[in-house]
Amino acid sequence: AQSVTQPDIHITVSEGASLELRCNYSYGATPYLFWYVQSPGQGLQLLLKYFSGDTLVQGIKGFEAEFKRSQSSFNLRKPSVHWSDAAEYFCAVGAPGGYNKLIFGAGTRLAVHP
Amino acid sequence: GAGVSQTPSNKVTEKGKYVELRCDPISGHTALYWYRQSLGQGPEFLIYFQGTGAADDSGLPNDRFFAVRPEGSVSTLKIQRTERGDSAVYLCASSLHTGTRTGNTGELFFGEGSRLTVL
Numbered sequence: 643a644q645s646v647t648q649p650d651i652h653i654t655v656s657e658g659a660s661l662e663l664r665c666n667y668s669y670g671a672t673p674y675l676f677w678y679v680q681s682p683g684q685g686l687q688l689l690l691k692y693f694s695g696d697t698l699v700q701g702i703k704g705f706e707a708e709f710k711r712s713q714s715s716f717n718l719r720k721p722s723v724h725w726s727d728a729a730e731y732f733c734a735v736g737a738p739g740g741y742n743k744l745i746f747g748a749g750t751r752l753a754v755h756p
Numbered sequence: 757g758a759g760v761s762q763t764p765s766n767k768v769t770e771k772g773k774y775v776e777l778r779c780d781p782i783s784g785h786t787a788l789y790w791y792r793q794s795l796g797q798g799p800e801f802l803i804y805f806q807g808t809g810a811a812d813d814s815g816l817p818n819d820r821f822f823a824v825r826p827e828g829s830v831s832t833l834k835i836q837r838t839e840r841g842d843s844a845v846y847l848c849a850s851s852l853h854t855g856t857r858t859g860n861t862g863e864l865f866f867g868e869g870s871r872l873t874v875l
Binding site: 646651678683684685686687688691732734742743744745746747748749 | 759760787789796797798799800801804812847849851863864865866867868869
C-alpha cells in the first residue's frame with residue numbers, strides 16, 4: 643500500500659536560514675509526488691510536483707524538491723526562509739495514470755524565528 | 757467564485773445529530789474530492805466524483821457517511837448519527853482533469869474546509 647512518512651513534526655529555523663523538509667514514500671513503482679503548503683485560514687496550495695524527467699523540480703515561492711529513487715525520498719528545500727513561509731507542509735503521493743487520489747503525510751509544521 | 761467554497765466554515769453539533777457540509781468547486785472542474793483532516797494528521801481521502809457519479813468512495817469510513825453531486829457541480833457531504841470521532845476538518849478539492857496520464861495536472865485546488873465539532 644502507498645504511504646508517506648514525514649519524520650519531522652515540527653521544525654524551527656531562523657529567517658534567512660536554509661530549509662530542508664524530509665519526505666519518504668512507499669510505493670511499488672515511481673509515483674507522482676507533491677508538496678502542498680497549508681497556511682492558517684487558507685486552503686492547501688500546491689508548491690511543486692514530480693511526474694517524471696528531471697529529478698530536481700522547481701516550485702513556487704522559491705521552493706525546490708529532489709526526487710531520489712534509491713532513497714524513496716522527495717525532500718523539499720529552500721535556500722533562504724522568509725517569515726511568511728511559516729506554515730504546515732504536506733508531502734503527498736499519487737498513482738501515475740490515476741485520478742488525484744492523493745495519500746498525504748502527517749505534515750511538518752514550520753516555525754520561523756526573526 | 758474564484759476558488760473552492762465550503763460552507764459552513766464551522767459547525768458544532770451534538771452526538772447523534774445529522775450534518776450536511778457543502779462544497780462549491782471551481783467552475784468547469786469536473787473532478788471533485790472530499791478529504792478529512794483530523795488534528796495533527798494529513799488529509800485522508802474520502803470520496804471522488806467525476807461529474808455526477810461517485811467514481812471512488814473507498815475512503816468513506818462507514819455507512820453513516822454519504823456524498824452527492826446531483827448536477828455535477830456542487831457537492832454535499834452528509835453525516836448521519838454523528839459521533840465524537842467524526843470531529844475533524846472536512847476538505848473539498850476540485851481539479852480540471854480526471855487524472856489520466858495525459859491530462860493529469862496533479863493539482864488539486866482545495867477549499868478552506870469545514871471544521872466539524874461533535875460534542
